[in-house]
Amino acid sequence: MFNSKISGLGMYVPENVVTNHDLSKIMDTSNEWIVERTGIKERRHIKKGDGNSTMMMGVKAAKIAIERAGISKKDIDLILFSTLSPDYYFPGSGVLVQDKLEIPTCPAMDIRNQCSGFIYAVATADQFIKSGMYKNILVIGSENHSGGLDFSTRGRAVTVIFGDGAGAAVISREENKKKGILSSHLHSEGKFAKELSLIGPSTNRWVPEIIDANNPEDTSYYPFMNGQLVFKNAVVRFSEVILEGLNHNGLDPKDIDLLIPHQANLRISQFVQKRFGLSDNQVLNNIQKYGNTTAGSIPIALTEAWEQGKIKSGNVIVLAAFGSGFTWGSTIIKW
Numbered sequence: 625m626f627n628s629k630i631s632g633l634g635m636y637v638p639e640n641v642v643t644n645h646d647l648s649k650i651m652d653t654s655n656e657w658i659v660e661r662t663g664i665k666e667r668r669h670i671k672k673g674d675g676n677s678t679m680m681m682g683v684k685a686a687k688i689a690i691e692r693a694g695i696s697k698k699d700i701d702l703i704l705f706s707t708l709s710p711d712y713y714f715p716g717s718g719v720l721v722q723d724k725l726e727i728p729t730c731p732a733m734d735i736r737n738q739c740s741g742f743i744y745a746v747a748t749a750d751q752f753i754k755s756g757m758y759k760n761i762l763v764i765g766s767e768n769h770s771g772g773l774d775f776s777t778r779g780r781a782v783t784v785i786f787g788d789g790a791g792a793a794v795i796s797r798e799e800n801k802k803k804g805i806l807s808s809h810l811h812s813e814g815k816f817a818k819e820l821s822l823i824g825p826s827t828n829r830w831v832p833e834i835i836d837a838n839n840p841e842d843t844s845y846y847p848f849m850n851g852q853l854v855f856k857n858a859v860v861r862f863s864e865v866i867l868e869g870l871n872h873n874g875l876d877p878k879d880i881d882l883l884i885p886h887q888a889n890l891r892i893s894q895f896v897q898k899r900f901g902l903s904d905n906q907v908l909n910n911i912q913k914y915g916n917t918t919a920g921s922i923p924i925a926l927t928e929a930w931e932q933g934k935i936k937s938g939n940v941i942v943l944a945a946f947g948s949g950f951t952w953g954s955t956i957i958k959w
């Protein structure tokens with residue numbers, strides 16, 4: 625039996641910065657409203673013709689992570705790609721990454737767990753490494769939200785929150801059982817599936833049906849979010865699953881060197897910070913710059929933290945997410 629560790633991290637966000645002021649020119653919103661409710665000041669959006677897509681951003685982040693892991697792309701045994709905005713309905717973006725990286729053949733799997741996608745992917749990678757089956761797994765979280773949002777005033781409550789970007793991690797075998805990924809804790813509660821969802825087009829309601837209905841009121845092909853219900857569940861589940869991970873490892877909130885919550889909303893992160901009595905230095909927030917990049921948010925934040933020297937050997941790092949499904953989870957790491 626082996627342990628697993630994060631051996632390399634990378635991120636990529638499109639160059640195109642979209643500020644709250646930019647959004648207020650195309651919909652009825654304001655910088656004040658967005659900052660007060662979400663903490664977001666700006667986000668990145670793919671610009672038509674800039675060559676980016678969910679897969680391409682993932683590849684750019686992955687190349688950096690692979691280099692930093694000190695391995696060759698030929699050493700990748702498995703690709704796990706988490707996203708809610710894949711390039712195609714099928715196949716998944718994982719096989720597109722395998723092709724783009726020119727890895728002759730390797731298994732590739734997409735993880736469809738939205739904001740919790742990266743946590744689910746890391747947990748999956750961890751198990752494949754601990755079982756001894758694989759040595760190096762490339763985990764990517766990437767989202768192209770801007771390609772599918774409603775930029776009219778009708779969609780403002782959702783659209784102002786989300787941004788595009790990708791993060792990647794190489795998860796590798798670690799011989800020291802006291803270091804690396806200590807445990808993962810995963811949950812879902814499908815009764816809330818529609819409360820944060822995009823339900824059409826789908827096999828229940830395919831494109832011709834939507835077109836035939838010719839109903840301008842039909843917003844089923846845009847994301848729907850019951851914001852207040854999401855908020856209430858998020859603060860409870862974030863807290864529960866962080867505590868579950870700490871208890872499992874005999875740790876206390878004061879042992880946390882850095883908590884990296886999924887960047888859902890600054891208010892949610894602040895609530896969790898207060899709940900555990902953590903200082904500003906113990907919690908990483910970068911939603912102000914990137915908005916909510918869903919599956920991309922934790923690996924982007926993790927990469928920035930590592931690049932800024934905020935993660936040191938021996939640190940206890942806690943990753944936690946909550947999102948559509950509802951799904952939620954945490955990962956406890958001894959770096």
Ligand code: ACO
Pocket residue numbers: 652653654657658661662739780781782784785820849850851852854855858887888889892916918946947948
């Ligand atoms: N700009 C200006 N006004 C707006 C906007 C906007 N972008 N969006 C909504 N409003 C208006 C509404 O129309 C409403 O107006 P009314 O009172 O005249 O009807 C008013 O603001 C209040 O709307 P609410 O939806 O009740 O606003 P709320 O205080 O709930 O804030 C928000 C909305 C920020 C989405 C909040 O519910 C929230 O943070 N929810 C958590 C959801 C979340 O963070 N999701 C992230 C993605 S999911 C995830 O990653 C976990």
